[in-house]
Amino acid sequence: MKQNDYPEVNLSAWSKVGEGGNGTTYENPAYPDMLLKLNNAHSNQLEPVKQEFDRSVAVSRLGLPTPAMYQIVRVGDAYASLSERIRDKKSLSRICHDEPQRTEEMARLLARLGRQLADTPCDTSYFPNRKEQALQAVDSARILNKKTRAKIRAYIETLPDSTGCSHGDFQPGNVILSGGQCYWIDLGRFAYGAPLFDIGHLYMVCQVYAPMKQVQDIFHMSLEQFHRFWDAFATEYTGSEDHARFDRLAGKHAAIDVLLRPIFQKPSFLEKIFLDIYAIKLVRQYFAD
Template structure:
């Protein structure tokens, strides 16, 4: 198999004509891989434009998922390559994200958004117990909905097909049922705080920082216009979403940035 991509948790290989395999590192929990496979199957059954998860495959002591291969590039790659402008990328992201949120999880088969955020936030060692309880009170007061949410929607998880120009959303490990406002808030937090890997070329870092504000503002403006959602509805989710993000294995600089942001929000309560 030929290696065609690498990430923090998995390597991507060509598997067969029309298929790729996402092969997780040996120390990655198999239960989480199986969870991603189930979530992707469930979401795919709703008719959404995502890569089909075909089967699980064991390679030595590593477990992988074989997916339909999407011929194209991520929106992030197209943005950094200056093939798409920040404004075009923002519009595509908003339209694609809104399309997901139009689909309901009627059976509530997907994990619940509030439960996921609460569990993540309570594991965060950087926050004190009183801080967690304040965020938890905010979270519990938020609306309950059952729309399909991605949970990690950003331009590196959206692929643009080379033929036809259709967007396909990848990496459904964090798929959930919940309020679209919370899912959009998650994207807002990611775009506000995320950075490229340190090993990325200096010119890519510069291109990303230059595009960040245009991308974030354009995405939010276009999504709100499409959906009729208000900024106030979205903003109510930002604190709990940001606090839960601290449970992730973030780069040190990004973790400090998010923690400072959470504490500033708590102080302004």
């Protein structure tokens, strides 16, 4: 399809319904079952939009619950996607905000959904291999010296070659709940690989990024709630209240998660500085021995 073949949508008839770290979603009363997702300027060109769209279609082919994807459209110079709008939905993070007493329940739900996800066989002929992405990320991380790079590489090599699903942005804002049904959303980084990659990302959000006000605003959650969420998640996931070992493993994968970021999306100059600072800190903390 040529770039001009995508239909043009005029955003003035649409109103904002949701916001995530990457984009904004809109609804239009004339099309009540549709949702338009417009990414921020750094990822609103055809390639990233098409990647997220195509991967979402492929995820629904795996039998996982996810909103149906309809089509890619143009919004001025940018591209956006139209998908099924899930009515009366709330993300797990929104539920944590509205009903803080349900924080632990939401964390346990995410742990169970995460297990199901990892147990779902992925389409390895279509989706990328997370382990390969991680090795590539380590090889291209200029901030690491040769010895540290070799150490992290050796650790990643020990991970099982799992062909289960890996979300890539596994956190409570990316599961929405409606009428008792959960849906996975935000599937642009979907891949196959060991569940620890997703767990490392969640640890990053709940334990490393959580003190940042901007992060608390995006998730509508307080620092204390992020910590409660992690504790309940880890307890459910490991089946034990003593999850210190699991936390250290999750920390190792949080370091890998930061290193992976540039593989998903080229960071701006400032983002690169920010990511490098976290990468250095986490690598020192979790790959010291």
